[in-house]
Each structure stands twice: as structure tokens, then as C-alpha cells.
Amino acid sequence: MRDVLAHLRNTWRGLTAMRTALTLLFLLALGAMPGALLPQRSLNPAKTEEYVAEHGWWGRLLDRMQFFDVYGSVWFSAVYVLLFVSLVGCLLPRTWEYFAQMRAKPVLAPRNLARMPHHERAEVDASVEEAIGRGRAALRGWRLVEREEADGARSLSAERGYLRETGNLVFHFALLGLLVAFALGKMFGYEGQVIVQANGGQFCNSGIFNYDSFRAGLRVDGTELSPFCVKVDGFEASYLDNGQAESFLARVGHQSGADLETGTWRPYDLRVNDPLRTAGDRLYLLGHGYTPTFTVTFPGGETRSSAVQWRPADPLTLLSEGATKFDPPGYTDAAQRRQHQLAITGLLAPSAVFTGDLLGSDFPEARDPAVAVDVYRGDLGTDSGRAQSIFSIDESLVEDGRLVKVARVNLMAGESTTLDDGTVVRFDGVTDWVSLQVSHDPTQVWVLVFAVLIVLGLVTSLVVKRRRVWVRARRGEDGRTVVEVGGLARTDQAGYGEEFTGLARSVLSGKEES
Amino acid sequence: MPVNESLATYSDWTYSSAVVVYVVATVLYLSEQAFGRVRGPRARERELVAAGATGSSASTGSAGSAPPAATPPAERTRAERLGRMGAALTILGVLLHLASLVLRGVATGRAPWGNMYEYASLLCLFAVVTWVVLMRQFPVRRLGAFVLTPVVILMFLAGTVLYSTAAPVQPALQSYWLVIHVSVISAASGILLVPGVASLLYLVRSAHDREPGSFARFGPKLPEAAVLDRLAYRTTVFAFPLFTIGIICGAIWAEAAWGRFWGWDPKETVAFVSWVVYAAYLHARATAGWRGAPAAWINAFGFVLTVFNLFFINLVVAGLHSYANVS
Numbered sequence: 001m002r003d004v005l006a007h008l009r010n011t012w013r014g015l016t017a018m019r020t021a022l023t024l025l026f027l028l029a030l031g032a033m034p035g036a037l038l039p040q041r042s043l044n045p046a047k048t049e050e051y052v053a054e055h056g057w058w059g060r061l062l063d064r065m066q067f068f069d070v071y072g073s074v075w076f077s078a079v080y081v082l083l084f085v086s087l088v089g090c091l092l093p094r095t096w097e098y099f100a101q102m103r104a105k106p107v108l109a110p111r112n113l114a115r116m117p118h119h120e121r122a123e124v125d126a127s128v129e130e131a132i133g134r135g136r137a138a139l140r141g142w143r144l145v146e147r148e149e150a151d152g153a154r155s156l157s158a159e160r161g162y163l164r165e166t167g168n169l170v171f172h173f174a175l176l177g178l179l180v181a182f183a184l185g186k187m188f189g190y191e192g193q194v195i196v197q198a199n200g201g202q203f204c205n206s207g208i209f210n211y212d213s214f215r216a217g218l219r220v221d222g223t224e225l226s227p228f229c230v231k232v233d234g235f236e237a238s239y240l241d242n243g244q245a246e247s248f249l250a251r252v253g254h255q256s257g258a259d260l261e262t263g264t265w266r267p268y269d270l271r272v273n274d275p276l277r278t279a280g281d282r283l284y285l286l287g288h289g290y291t292p293t294f295t296v297t298f299p300g301g302e303t304r305s306s307a308v309q310w311r312p313a314d315p316l317t318l319l320s321e322g323a324t325k326f327d328p329p330g331y332t333d334a335a336q337r338r339q340h341q342l343a344i345t346g347l348l349a350p351s352a353v354f355t356g357d358l359l360g361s362d363f364p365e366a367r368d369p370a371v372a373v374d375v376y377r378g379d380l381g382t383d384s385g386r387a388q389s390i391f392s393i394d395e396s397l398v399e400d401g402r403l404v405k406v407a408r409v410n411l412m413a414g415e416s417t418t419l420d421d422g423t424v425v426r427f428d429g430v431t432d433w434v435s436l437q438v439s440h441d442p443t444q445v446w447v448l449v450f451a452v453l454i455v456l457g458l459v460t461s462l463v464v465k466r467r468r469v470w471v472r473a474r475r476g477e478d479g480r481t482v483v484e485v486g487g488l489a490r491t492d493q494a495g496y497g498e499e500f501t502g503l504a505r506s507v508l509s510g511k512e513e514s
Numbered sequence: 515m516p517v518n519e520s521l522a523t524y525s526d527w528t529y530s531s532a533v534v535v536y537v538v539a540t541v542l543y544l545s546e547q548a549f550g551r552v553r554g555p556r557a558r559e560r561e562l563v564a565a566g567a568t569g570s571s572a573s574t575g576s577a578g579s580a581p582p583a584a585t586p587p588a589e590r591t592r593a594e595r596l597g598r599m600g601a602a603l604t605i606l607g608v609l610l611h612l613a614s615l616v617l618r619g620v621a622t623g624r625a626p627w628g629n630m631y632e633y634a635s636l637l638c639l640f641a642v643v644t645w646v647v648l649m650r651q652f653p654v655r656r657l658g659a660f661v662l663t664p665v666v667i668l669m670f671l672a673g674t675v676l677y678s679t680a681a682p683v684q685p686a687l688q689s690y691w692l693v694i695h696v697s698v699i700s701a702a703s704g705i706l707l708v709p710g711v712a713s714l715l716y717l718v719r720s721a722h723d724r725e726p727g728s729f730a731r732f733g734p735k736l737p738e739a740a741v742l743d744r745l746a747y748r749t750t751v752f753a754f755p756l757f758t759i760g761i762i763c764g765a766i767w768a769e770a771a772w773g774r775f776w777g778w779d780p781k782e783t784v785a786f787v788s789w790v791v792y793a794a795y796l797h798a799r800a801t802a803g804w805r806g807a808p809a810a811w812i813n814a815f816g817f818v819l820t821v822f823n824l825f826f827i828n829l830v831v832a833g834l835h836s837y838a839n840v841s
Contacts, residue, residue, distance in 0.1 A: 018801045025794040029787045036783040036827060043778065071778050182776070191773065240682065248685050272685040273771045284773045439773045447775065451762045458758060462751045 015082070016089030024083040031079050035070035038062065042069065084179060091172050098165050105145045106157035109470035113486030116470075118497065120504040123480045128154055128473045131483045131507075135471035138506040142469065153474035161467050164491065167460025174453035181446035189217045189441040190225070195309050197291060198235035198250065198432040205229070205281065205438055226279040226440060228256035231265055235288055235432040243316055243363055248272050250285050250434045280440065287312075287435040292348050292371055293428040294324050299421055302329040309433040310348050311391050317361035320348040322391045325380055338379040343393045343403070344425060346373035352412065359410055369430045370412045375419060378403040466490040469500070471507055483508055518621040522680035525617035529635065532610035533669050535603050536642070536662050542600030543659035547735060550593035550656060597655050604646060604658060611639045621680050625693045628683040630828055633700055634672035637824075638665045640704025644749065648708060652745050654737050660711050671825075691767035699760035699785075703820045705753035706792075709746035710817025713810040716742035720807055743806070746813055747799060754792050761785055772834060781835035784823040791816040 014020055039047040048068045052059035066073035113119055124131060132146065135156045142158035149155055192211035196203050206229075208214040208222040216222060231253040238246045253265030256279035268276050276283040293307040310322025323345035331337035349361035352370035359372035379402040381394045388394050397403040407425075409417045416426035467489040476482045485504040489496035615635060619626035627636045645661045648654065683692070715736055722733025736742070764782070769775040776782060795812040798804035828835060 018797060019803070022794055022797055022801060022804065025790055025797070029790040029794070032783055032787050032790075035778055036780040036787075036831060040778065242681075244681070245684050246682060247688070273689040273691075273767075275770060275773070282769075282773065286773070437773045441774070444769065444775055448762075448766070451765070455755060455758055455762065459755045462755060 012089060015086050018090075021083065021086045021090065024079060024086060027079045028083055031076045032070070034067050038067055038070075040068060040070065042071075080179070084176060087172060087176065091169065091176075094165075095169060098169060101165070102162065106143055106159040106468065108147065109149075109155040109157050109472055110486065113470055113472060113484045116486035116488050118487035118500040118504075119485070120501075120508065121482070121484045122508040123476060123478075123482050124508065126481055128475060128481050131473035131481050132156060132471065135473070135483075135485075135507045138503055139469060139471075149472075151474070153472055155473075156469075156471040158469045158471075159467070161464050161490075164461050164464040164466045167457045167462075167464060169457070171454055171457030171461055174450045174457055178447055178450035178454065181443040181450055185217075185441045185443040185447065187217045187219045188443070189439070190220045190222075191215045191437065191439045193286065193435060193437050195289075195433050195435050196230070196232045197307065197309070198232045198288070198434050200231060200233060201433075202229060202231045203436065205279075211438075226256075226281045227260060228254060228279040228281065229260065230254050230276075230283060230436065232434055232436075233267075235434050237288065237365065239363070239365055245364070248285060248288065250288075250436075252276065252283075254278055254283070280442070282439045284437040284439065285434060286437050289318060289433055289435070290320055290348055290350055290366060290369070290430040291433050292322075292324065292369070292430050294326075294344050295426045295428055296326050296342060297424040297426070298328055298330070299423055300330055304329065305428070307431065308390060313347070314361070316364065318350050318364040319359075319361040320350075321346070322348065323389075323393050325382065325393075327382075334383060338383060340377060341380040341382070342423070342425075343376040343380055344371075344373045345376065345393050346371060348430070350430065354410070357410060366430050366432075368412070370410060371427050372410045373408075373427075374405050375407040375409070375417075375425060376403045377406045377419075465496060467496055467499075469503060517623075517680045517682070519680075521617050521621035525614045525621060525680070527614075528610045528617060529614035529669075529673060532607045532614060533666060533673065535607035535610060536666050536669070539600045539603035539607060540659045540662040540666060542596045542603065543656060543662065546593045546597035546600065546656045547659060549596070550591070550735065597658075600658055601646075601649060601655055604642065604662070608639065608642050608646060611635070611642065615639065618680055622682060624683060625697070627696045627700060628687055628692065629678045630676040630824075631672050631678050633696060634668055634676060634824065636697070637700040637704040637707075638669050638672070640701045641665050641707040644705045644708045648745060648749065652737070652741060654712075654741065654745065656735070657711075657715060657737070660715060661708060664707060664711065668821075686771055689767060689771065691763060691770070695760060695763040695767050698756060698763055702753045702757035702760050703824070705749060705756070706817055706820060709749040709753070710814050710820075712742045712746040712749070713813040716746060716810045717807060717814070720810075739806075743810070746810065750792060750795060750813060754796065757789060757792065761789060777834075779835060780827045780831045780833040781823065784819060784827050788816055788819045788823065791819060 039051050041048045052063050052068070055062070062068065066075070070076055110116065114121070126134070132154050136144065136146075139156065139158045142160045143162070144156060144158045147155050147157065192205075192208065192214040194203050194211045204210060204227075205225050206227060207225065208216070214222070232250055233253060234251040236247075236249045236251075240246055248271060250270040252268050252270045254268055254276060255263070255265055259266065270276055270283065270285045272285055275285075289309060289312045291307045291309045293305060295303055295305045297303045304326055306324050306326060308322065308324050310320040310324075312318045313321045323343055326342040326344075328337060328340040328342065331340065347359050348369065348371045349359050350366040350369050351361050351363035352368050353360050353362045354370075357372075359370060376393060376398070379397055381388060381397050381403075386394075393403065398405070406419050407417060411417060411425075411427040413427060413429040416424050418424050467487065470484075470486045472484045472486075474482055485500075485507050487496065487500040487504070615626045615632070618632060622628075626632050641661065642665055645658065649658065716739055718729050719733055719736040719742060720739045722729040722736075723739055726733075764785070765775040768777070768782075791812060795809055795816060798809040798812055827833065
């Protein structure tokens, strides 16, 4: 039992030693680095999978070692948890000491003040009392204690700069607070992305199925999202001549609280850098793209239109790719219908340029939209129950021969093509979509508060210097009074010299030094 | 807002001139370093005492800050005159450098730190200004070459590899946080260049002190190890809170621009790592067994990380901070 206790005590001491803290700091720095150098699943899942696939056994090994989820990995968590345990172990005794020191009197004057790093000495005509009085006057604002010494001398002990330790403790406790607030935010926060058509499309934060992608905190099950709705009325973008974006603006309406009952939409100009803050959540404008509208006139004369967002393949020119899918009308038999589904897939250029028959885009604005598409007919697999991307068709169905390419064509806005069975496919033009993000983080204000405390504590602890001054006056043999002043900066000595010189002069001369 | 082309051109000219002036100043400093006599032990002792006793006001006859009266002209050697010319040229370089940034700001109608070229330029300006300030407080003028050399290299790379023509910035950067976050971060990074260099020189000097055979010719010409250590520490202590504030401002901006205040974007990660390294430096300097050389290594490593963050992360690793506009 004793051995166990001793072992525990030694472990605790080892863990809270500064050496250990330093080592852990290095491990923290080292452990964070792979997150910057390797793709991270939380930031870019597609790139991560690509990386794993490209690197074979090495990629799989890294994956198993959690190198693609560094900041949630066991080893990174272990390092920062140990570091914070070490920090707590260091802080507790220091806090205890701190409160003891706040009440303690400045220490006795050393016997030999001449051995202090700063020392001055003079013989003055004033009496011992007067000399000590001058000392008191010069040391106004210092924590001060006067003592009578054994040989009849009188001494002053003064200390100042207790704020240094205050700042130090505030800094370290604020670090702890920041970590806790950060962790709580990760537990109770959520974040979701959704694409909304910018011609009156609506989105309501009522459930996670309204989102295209959703990341929930550990304690979020999606049932208690902040209730609000958004309607996107329009989107405007302006560009420089070289295609660089100059400004994005989504005109949105939003409703929350009582507005949801009355159906009132409050307008807001949503811009990059200027999120909408409503109902405790934030709504961001993340990106935008184009939605082509296709109208298909079937051989029976029925027409169907569809407008589904296509995703940008080139962020500079907004050359986009996607797939627009149609169910044919008039089939009651599912098997029959599955032979006549249509998919239009390929490229969309907002400002078309053709190199031969190849479509490209030379500007991100929809100046002269065109599509270069393949039209497929057959079974799209939408009845199969398997999820598929809205931006592409299931290539395996093409390989199986269940989906057959029936046309390849370039269409400008308004142009149409006729398929072998008389079906007419028309490209009507493009509209805008915007990609929105909803974020919820109940503790981020606390993170900010702790961050500010970190800075305040840090600056205080680095600027304020803990320093001591002693004054001793005794009656000399010739009847004059010998006054000695000694000084010691308990931390960095730099900069204390001037202050000490000024203090010593005013103690010795009795005049205020400016 | 349209870009004023002629002002942008003047900005480029003053930038190049600043680089040329810095190069000449470097040569002058190097001449002082090479031809200057090694001061005798007594002179060095005096310097150490003075520095130890008065800290920031430490100045000896050889320091640039000494009022003319304190330095009898007769004692001023040729090497010292070269060094003084170097210092004067450094100040001229700073003025040209400043002019180039101001002109670019006026030409584009925005804060002139919106791409990597401008950012690197601002960072270097802060580094040189820090040096000019320190030169007045510490007897280290002849080391100017060691600060200006990395500055000149960075500025050359900025002006060639990273260069981008004056233009408005993309929507994500149109925020007053650009003015605050980027200027604070580049100030902190620029200032931290100086302690990085001082720490490396400290390592050379202390190696020489331990083993006079190593760096036998170069070592004695460096200031005392204690002076270099104090210079590194005090500069770091100034820049570290600034760096902290810069990161926090970045987090506040990220909350408005990217939907979260912290997301382990590569740039954020390396900034965090640098912050931890500098925190380790401050702790190491207060820990027995870690003072001196280990702490100096940590500080030098901190600056290596800053440069790594500037070049590698922006140019090689794709992240949200990829505003390089480098084609």
C-alpha cells in the first residue's frame, strides 16, 4: 500500500514537473503537425480517401493510426489531456501559494544589503526616523513592513509586482477554461450545409434531413434544432475582368420565433463575412453555382421541366458538372418506366467558349450559358433503393447496359435536340443556387471571453515584474545616519535597474525623483 | 474600385530600391563585422556590466545609440564608420520599404496586405524596424547583416515567386478584420525573425565560449552570449502576446467568414504549433536545465516554423488561407 502511494506520488510529481510539461508541449506541437500536412477527413473527406487509395498499405496504416483524424485521435487527445492534467497539478499548489503570499508580509531585510544585485549606500545628516520616513514616502504604493532590528537599526522591506503571478494564474486558468468551452461547443454544437435555389427557394432548420450534409456534436441528435426558416430571393455576384470575384450577395428572408406563426419574412442581405445571426444560430453564404433548366417533350406530347443544381468543377470559371434526371410520364408499370427514364449529364459553362466541339468556360458570370451533355435512356437506378449522387449517374448501370447513351450534343440556351424516339430535349437556361451553412455553437462566446483573459493574463505576467527593495538605517559611529538600499528583481532583471536607481536616490536624498 | 496603375508602378520601384539599399547595408555591416577589431576582454567586460546593470539603457561606446559626446571621434575606426553607414542606409531602406507599402495601399484603395507578396513585404518591414529599434538599445549594430540577409532573401522571393499585381481582394477578404488580423500577425512574425536570428548567433557564441576552438574567428566578434539571450528574450516577450492577439483576431474573423472560429485549417494548425513552440521557449527559459542553448534552439525553431507556415503551407498545402494568387 505504501509503495503504491509512493509510486502514485512520484507519478504525480513527475507529471506536474516543468520538464514534463515542456515535453508534453513539444508532443502537442509535434502531434498537431500531421494535421497540417496530411489531408484530414473532417476537412476534405474526398481528398482523404484519394490519399489513402494512392498510398496503399502506408495509407491504410496511417488511417488505422488515426492520422487522418488527428484532432480526434486517441494519441492527440492523450497528449492534451496529460498536458492539462499536468497544468492543473502545477496550478493548484501555485494558487495555494499565491493566496498565502497575498497575505504574507515582505521578507526580512538581508543582513548584508551590499550583496544584493542592486545596492546603494550613503551617510546622511537626518536621523534614523527621518531616513526611514523618507523611505516610506519613496515606497508609497509598495507593500511595506517596518522592522526594528536587534542591533538598533531600523529596516523597511518592500515588495511589489504581485500582479505578475495574478496574470500568470489568470492566463493558465483561462487556458483551461478555453479548452472546456471548446469541448462543450463541440458536444452541443452542430453545423450543416444546404444548397438552396436562389429564385425563392426555401430552407427550414427543422430537421437534419433538410440538409445536404450535417455534422452533429456528440450530444446532438437532430431533434432540437433552433427553429427558423430562410428563403433565398436572389443572388448577385460581380467580377473583375480577369474573372476574380469582387462581391457576392444573397438576398434572403428569414423568420424565427413568432414570425414562423405569422409567416412574416424579414429581409437580410447575406454576404460573405457577414452571416445572418438568428435564433441562436448563424447562417453563412458559402458559395454559389448554376442550375440548368431542361424541358423534355416526350413523344406523347407531355412536357416536363427540371431544374437541379450542378456543381462547379472549376472554381474560377464555374464550369460545372451534374446530372438532371427525368421520369417519363404515362407509364403505370414500374418495369416499363425503368426502361424509359432519361438522364442529361455533362458540363455546363456559364460563359461558353468552344474549342472545336469541346465546351469550356471563360468567365464565371452567366453571360452565354451552354451545356455539353450526354443523354441516357433506361434504368437510372432511382428505384433500387440505393442512394446516388444528384450530380452524376450510376456508371455501373451504363456498364451493365441498362442505361444507354442516346445522344451527345452541345446546346446553347434555348436550343434543343431531338432524340431517336422523337423526344425533344431543350436547354432553357440557367438560374443561380447558393450554398448555405448553418452553425450552432452555444459556447463560442465563452471561448472568446477566455481568449481575452488569456491575452490579459499573458500581457500582465510578462510586463509586471516582481521586485523587492530594502532600506536599512542605523546610527553611524560619527553620529551621522548610514542608509543602505538594496534591490532584487525576482524574475527578469532587465529594466529594474533604472527604477531602483530612482528609488534609491529619493530614499537617500529625501527628494522626489521624477 | 479601380487600381491606380502608376502608383502601383511607383510602389514596385520603391520596393526594388528598398531591397537594393538593404543589400548595400548588409555589405557595410559585413565589412564592419569582418574588419572590426575584436574588442579586448576589458571592453567586453565593461559592456556586460553596463548591460547587466541598466538593462534597456545599456549602451557602450560602440553602440549606435550612444550620443556623439560619449564617443570621441578619434576612437571611431574605419570599420565603425562603415557600420554607421550601414545603419543609416537601413533607415533609408525602411523609408523606401514603407513608401512601397503605402503606395500600394493608395493604388488599390485597401490595406496593402491582401496577398502573399504584400504580406511578406509587411513582415520584412516589421523585422527591419524591430532591428532598428533594438540597435539603439543593445550593442549589436554589427549584427545587422544577419538580420538583413534573411530579410533580403524573403523580399527577393516575395518580389519574384510570390509577386502579384496590385488588385482588389476577393470577397472573403473584404473585411476590416483583414486590416487587424493580418497586420498583427505579420507584425508578430516579423518581430519574431529577430529573436530567431539572435538565438542562432547565441548558439554560435555560447559554443565558442564553451570551446574556444569552435567558431574561433567568428565567435569572438559576436556580442556576449548574455546580451544575445536577453535581446532574444525581450523581443520574444514583446511579440508573443501580439502573436496571440493575431491568432485570436483570426479566430474572430473566421467565425464571421468561414462559419467556425477554429477548424484546424493547415494555416491555423501551424500557427497553433508555432504558438506552442514559443510558449515552450518562455517556459524553457524559466526551467533549470533548459536555459541557454536548449531555449535558443526552441526559439530558432519557432522562426523556422513561421517561415514554413508562410511558404510551404500557402504554396504546397491547399487550405482556406491560400490567397497566394501565385500562378
